[in-house]
Amino acid sequence: MKAFEEALQKLAEAKGFRPEPRPLLEQAFRFITTSDKPSFLILQAPTGYGKTLLSFALAVHSLYDASIFDRVIHVLPMRSIIEDIQKTAEEAFRFSRTKMMGSSGEFLHLFPLNITTADTFTWDLLKLNTKKRHRVKAGLEFGYDYLTQASILTSLVILDEAHFLVEDKSMVTAFLSVVEFLTSQRVPVVVMTATLSEAHRKIFEKYANKNGYEFRVLTPQNGDPFIERELKKEIEIEFKTGNPLEFIEPGKRNAVIVNSVKRAVELYDEVLKSPGFWPDREKVLLIHGRMTPSHKRKLIEQLRKWKNEEFLLIGTQAVEAGVDFSVDVMVTDRAPINALLQRFGRVARYGGERKARIIVLEDAPPGPYPEDKVEKTVKLMKETKILPRVPETYQSIVTEVHGSKPSSINKNVNRELKRELLKLMADPTKRATLVLDTIESLTAGGVSVMRGFLIPLLVGDETVLISPRKLMELYSRGEVRVVRVSGQREEELQVRGLNDAYSVAKSIALGKDIEVIFTGQYDMERGIP
Missing domain, CATH: 3.40.50.300 (P-loop containing nucleotide triphosphate hydrolases)
Known part of the structure; x- marks a missing residue:
């Protein structure tokens, strides 16, 4: 528990609070670091419990003992959640790196703690470095394909706020492909969530049991200081x-x-x-x-x-x-x-x-x-x-709304796409160039591999993601330019309707050199309404 205590103390100093016992996190830490088999842990704890402490503690542990995993990769469903974790990690530990599209030149997960989005993590498992896409397409390099994937397979992977991904119809296929591939490689996995239905648990347990994991679900019990405090509110x-x-x-x-x-x-x-x-x-x-x-x-x-x-x-x-x-x-x-x-x-x-x-x-x-x-x-x-932070008071509602049988989740899974993604991840003959060709073929056929067809809108030197419908609306108001870049030439593209907007989104998803540039006046109160 040395690493756990060290992480707790550093976090308390950085955040300015008095350390409070978290028996659930201590139990989770012992389970992961002492299991004889690969561990698959579902940590079901309410918002505000401080689940991220486990991520920090395991990263510190990897510095002392790399026999089970030599780093931690903390995967989050969206960019908006990453910033707070990254800021805390830097303040308390100074050993983390954020990795997501458009934000970092890193191609390997080599820091003790690596924080990334589900999208970027999935591309990395597919051996496709999005920053190197154009060079891969041109046949100039493989974009560190094997190396990037290998840096994941020797890590412990934390899938945080996993309920967002399981319930997202545009992401569930890719997410379950990731879980199946990681467990086939016996990578230790932690799923963190505040709201886990029985259907979710059964799906994770199936993958764990299939590959010989020690599987456990942990949730705070009465007597936990956090729960006792919440019961009084x-x-x-x-x-x-x-x-x-x-x-x-x-x-x-x-x-x-x-x-x-x-x-x-x-x-x-x-x-x-x-x-x-x-x-x-x-x-x-x-x-x-x-x-x-x-x-x-x-x-x-x-x-x-x-x-x-x-x-x-x-x-x-x-x-x-x-x-x-x-x-x-x-x-x-x-x-x-x-x-x-x-x-x-x-x-x-x-x-x-x-x-x-x-x-x-x-x-x-x-x-x-x-x-x-x-x-x-x-x-x-x-x-x-x-009570919003006492799981036993709302767990039955979560299961009734989101289902008790895996079929309630699996109905949203594209089985053909899942098979294709698993093949691309697992087959060593499928290098980055072949992966890119396959993804382009799927996308051109109208298959959204991840997150639908969202469009990066350039606002100055920053990016805001918008939908094709929003692109059409902004274009009709004269507030965007859509430009295809070819060498030193720029060609203006027209967006006459929703079909054109989707064509732009697909082209960007295929890695084509198209920029969507915001030309309106950015509102420092309202953003892009």
């Missing part, structure tokens, strides 16, 4: 209809979380036009996914400074995970239970806070979520009293 959950701004309480810390950028911007503008909702305009923040990374960083830093002051935050799913703040009042659009629990994790989040109020809007638009899961969530939550 008074968090009231109500169901209402109407304008979310009618339920905020000036003088307190408030968050309004809605399901779309458009709705968030409209509410923000309504607050600014109607001082009766919130008189202090300087204490109103808007955060959503169509803001530049530097803009979001500035806003999050401001939010941290207001830790003990009143404020009103209006946001989208972009603040569900990875943004460390706490509120007294949360008003939220209805959503599936896993999304709501992530949002609720920002209510009375800190140890000394005892009371909070949550209002779930029953009449809010359910999109982008499946309406059946949203409606089932609201129905079951009305029937069951839950």
